[in-house]
Amino acid sequence: MHFTRMSDYADHDVPVIVKGSGPYVYDENGKRYLDGLSGLFVSQVGHGRTELAEAAAKQAAELAYFPLWSYAHPNAIELAERLAALAPGDLNRVFFTTGGSEAVESAWKLARSYFKLIGQPSRYKVISRDIAYHGATMGALSITGLADIKPMFEPLVPGSVRVPNTNFYRAPLFADSLEDFGKWSADEIERAILREGPDTVAAVFLEPVQNAGGCFPPPPGYFQRVRQICDKYGVLLVSDEVICAFGRLGHYFGSERYGYQPDVITFAKGLTSGYVPLGGMLVSDRLMEPFLEGDTTFLHGVTFAGHPVSSAVALANLDIFEKEDLLGNVKANEAHFRAALEGLRDLPIVGDVRGDGYFYGIELVKDKTTRETFNDEECERLLHGFLSGALYDAGLICRADDRGDPVVQLAPPLICGPAELDEIASILRSVLGEAGSHL
Numbered sequence: 198m199h200f201t202r203m204s205d206y207a208d209h210d211v212p213v214i215v216k217g218s219g220p221y222v223y224d225e226n227g228k229r230y231l232d233g234l235s236g237l238f239v240s241q242v243g244h245g246r247t248e249l250a251e252a253a254a255k256q257a258a259e260l261a262y263f264p265l266w267s268y269a270h271p272n273a274i275e276l277a278e279r280l281a282a283l284a285p286g287d288l289n290r291v292f293f294t295t296g297g298s299e300a301v302e303s304a305w306k307l308a309r310s311y312f313k314l315i316g317q318p319s320r321y322k323v324i325s326r327d328i329a330y331h332g333a334t335m336g337a338l339s340i341t342g343l344a345d346i347k348p349m350f351e352p353l354v355p356g357s358v359r360v361p362n363t364n365f366y367r368a369p370l371f372a373d374s375l376e377d378f379g380k381w382s383a384d385e386i387e388r389a390i391l392r393e394g395p396d397t398v399a400a401v402f403l404e405p406v407q408n409a410g411g412c413f414p415p416p417p418g419y420f421q422r423v424r425q426i427c428d429k430y431g432v433l434l435v436s437d438e439v440i441c442a443f444g445r446l447g448h449y450f451g452s453e454r455y456g457y458q459p460d461v462i463t464f465a466k467g468l469t470s471g472y473v474p475l476g477g478m479l480v481s482d483r484l485m486e487p488f489l490e491g492d493t494t495f496l497h498g499v500t501f502a503g504h505p506v507s508s509a510v511a512l513a514n515l516d517i518f519e520k521e522d523l524l525g526n527v528k529a530n531e532a533h534f535r536a537a538l539e540g541l542r543d544l545p546i547v548g549d550v551r552g553d554g555y556f557y558g559i560e561l562v563k564d565k566t567t568r569e570t571f572n573d574e575e576c577e578r579l580l581h582g583f584l585s586g587a588l589y590d591a592g593l594i595c596r597a598d599d600r601g602d603p604v605v606q607l608a609p610p611l612i613c614g615p616a617e618l619d620e621i622a623s624i625l626r627s628v629l630g631e632a633g634s635h636l
């Protein structure tokens with residue numbers, strides 16, 4: 198199993214999910230669960246959408262497979278055009294992959310080869326944030342800032358550098374000013390560029406809202422300052438939107454929500470709502486230019502990228518976004534969601550509630566006043582020993598996680614309205630209310 202402690206299942210069964218309908222899924226015993234994590238930040242339009250199944254079947258019957266190596270097919274062309282039209286600014290070129298890690302790999306390889314082609318071959322390094330997850334393949338894992346998941350695979354790809362993330366709750370020096378904290382965090386990127394040598398740095402990889410660690414939104418002005426720094430030193434800004442694109446934050450792209458212009462956007466997950474795998478990157482016209490000349494080739498590709506069936510499903514998925522105004526639904530209900538989760542702050546274990554759109558983290562603490570967190574043993578008892586199982590038993594799928602400080606994460610399907618958002622908060626209230634007695 199992926200990223201799963203398999204001994205956890207020595208004395209009980211692996212949950213087997215057999216069916217989905219709207220925001221709910223069902224296990225093999227017929228028990229219903231509210232899918233408060235959209236599977237894994239994926240199922241934007243919800244489960245059981247026959248339109249998407251039909252789009253896949255139709256395309257498989259017409260042309261199941263053809264590569265994007267020297268060929269094209271109509272769905273990939275149409276999807277690329279549609280994504281380019283939706284993407285901010287001059288992000289007009291699309292390179293498809295099959296998922297998020299490959300998208301991140303592709304972005305790093307593109308950055309390295311771009312700089313070689315324009316006569317700056319010494320630029321190969323990347324900067325990313327502490328605790329940020331950018332994928333599991335060797336390049337993407339090297340960019341990832343989760344120190345604990347790397348040692349088993351070292352040595353990793355050289356040239357990946359960490360800077361602080363934007364966890365304001367754990368930034369006591371800036372207790373009074375989110376803006377000052379944002380400026381300091383962005384300036385840490387400049388300091389890292391200067392330390393490494395500006396002519397060695399190719400790109401900065403940042404998520405609009407950092408997932409791992411428990412949903413850190415950017416402080417006001419953070420991305421504007423990062424953009425200035427990237428421009429000053431000629432470094433590319435890659436917005437890793439594998440989670441934050443396709444409505445998660447109420448916009449097609451997370452960068453739109455915070456008003457910054459990336460040079461590259463990486464995406465996957467919600468583009469197809471998970472009915473089939475697909476990912477990719479959107480890059481600016483400027484980055485594409487050197488690849489259009491002479492005998493130059495972007496020497497990179499994977500067999501199933503932009504698969505005809507995946508592209509057909511992505512188009513049908515975007516049709517649902519438009520028909521049902523899913524971005525409008527998130528915008529209309531995000532304040533309700535925030536209020537429902539903020540309402541849990543009276544529980545002794547709830548330290549912080551943070552996020553945006555339909556993407557929230559609740560940080561759990563031992564002591565609310567001092568913000569003291571749990572030690573490793575307590576975390577183990579709380580998360581593995583109690584919370585993960587209890588939330589599931591109570592009918593809520595979400596993520597209880599301790600990569601960083603312990604958090605519970607929520608990312609419901611974008612079709613959810615007040616009733617489902619309240620159901621999430623009500624299950625959390627009963628389970629988190631009990632958690633203290635299981636330490």
Ligand SMILES: Cc1ncc(COP(=O)(O)O)c(C=O)c1O
Pocket residue numbers: 296297298299301330331332333404408437438439440465466
């Ligand atoms: C921000 C980010 N980048 C990259 C990835 C890797 O995507 P995948 O699991 O599709 O390879 C993830 C996965 O959760 C992610 O959240």
